[in-house]
Amino acid sequence: MRKFIKYSFVDLIQSYWTILYFVFFLVVTSTILYFSADMTKSIVSMMNIVLVLIPLVSIVFGAIYYYNSREFTELLLAQPVRRRSLILGQYSGLALSLSISFTAGITIPFILKGIFASEHLPDFLLILLAGIGLSFSMSAIAYATALKHENKILGFGISLFIWFFLAVLYDGLILILLILFKEYPTDSLAIVLTFLNPIDLSRVMIMLGLDIAALMGYTGALFLKFFGSFTGIAISVFSVLCWIAIPSFLMVRIANNKDF
């Protein structure tokens, strides 16, 4: 699998899009840090960008990468290799190059701003963790979806809908559910629903770290009440890992049964 991670990483890290992604984070982070004196506010602004943009870019990039390397995948599968190693290797190389572009793009300005000497270092690390987690989980979802659907337009459409559902529709739907069932105890329901969305989970994780009650929102406050800050973060991290493991498992299953 290492060989496949290496090749897809080396291929992607030289791509214009990966470089553009790095430059984008570099410029946006520098601008936010330059215009705001308050580090907490900067971190909250970065969080909002990370939570919307990383899932979208990871989904789009994941689907494009699979469809673009479709014929080469066929050539590689004709070599004496396991399908599992190839597919997981390609996906890991993709997620790794997205994560490195993002990490380098936001870390350089934060280092220049003196994050290592700041009390906000743990908050910054949580943003990094959330961004890397989202890069891995959302590109896994896109890769599995693209593998399942040979029709590019359909695969793209479904991937984008998954992003739209998780990033935009989901919170509204939770709110409607909670209002509909306001007569009943809904705390556990809200917690379970948060587990089911990697973007919400990442938001809760960062909020628990920042410990700003006003921004925590309903589910964040519930997490804090139920688990406390540290356990809350640990559980969120574990759930994000599940969000990487389950689509990866599905990816391998789909690939094993697929006709290339």
Add this chain to the structure above:
Amino acid sequence: MIEIKGLHKYYGNHHVLKDINLDIGEPGIYAILGPNGSGKSTLLKSIIGLVNPRQGTISVNGISVAGTHAYRNEISYLPQIARFPDNLRVFELIRLIKEIRNEEADESELVNLFQVESDIRKRLRNLSGGTRQKVNMILGFLFDTPYLILDEPTISLDPVSLTKFRKIISEKKEQGKIIIYTTHIMNLVEELSDHIILLLEGRIIFKGGLKDIYGKTGSSSLENAISMLVDKNGK
């Protein structure tokens, strides 16, 4: 020896391969012919393990290929469409395939033969379609394997490269290898092939040598002979 027994393949409801039975053991060049959509590529892909059969068995050297991958050490495959990672350079691609197969091979002779020395450091996205097909050829012929499976190898090759392709294929045949390929160029088949397998709508309607197909149809041109067989067996 490649043995295919009772092979059926469906894409959704479409029955692509219907009860294919083939024994390919004798060294030589096997041409798989047939109209577009007759199942030629699917048959090749089934042997290489890219396509999972619905029913039937395929074995290479007596070992069933289902769910295994080690047998592909014995096979070189040349896919129909040559598309490679955009940002890799030609020499990086060749090195990658060698690493994946865990096998040493010297590409210099093939690089010279196809005259791609000046392209070897170029990124693959900057190559023309014809040069990409030459790179595809280099990868296909790089390893010394007993079986070669070539899916429409002559597409987008210029006449000079086509001559070189003929030369390589003839050499491989002399070395006692089994070469299975698909094509629509009939004079290439007449010149090179020892065996012909003709597919129509997923069924084998003829297998045998060139003399057999001429004898069976009474025609002296392969193109006519094939047309006659296709017309006779078609709807």
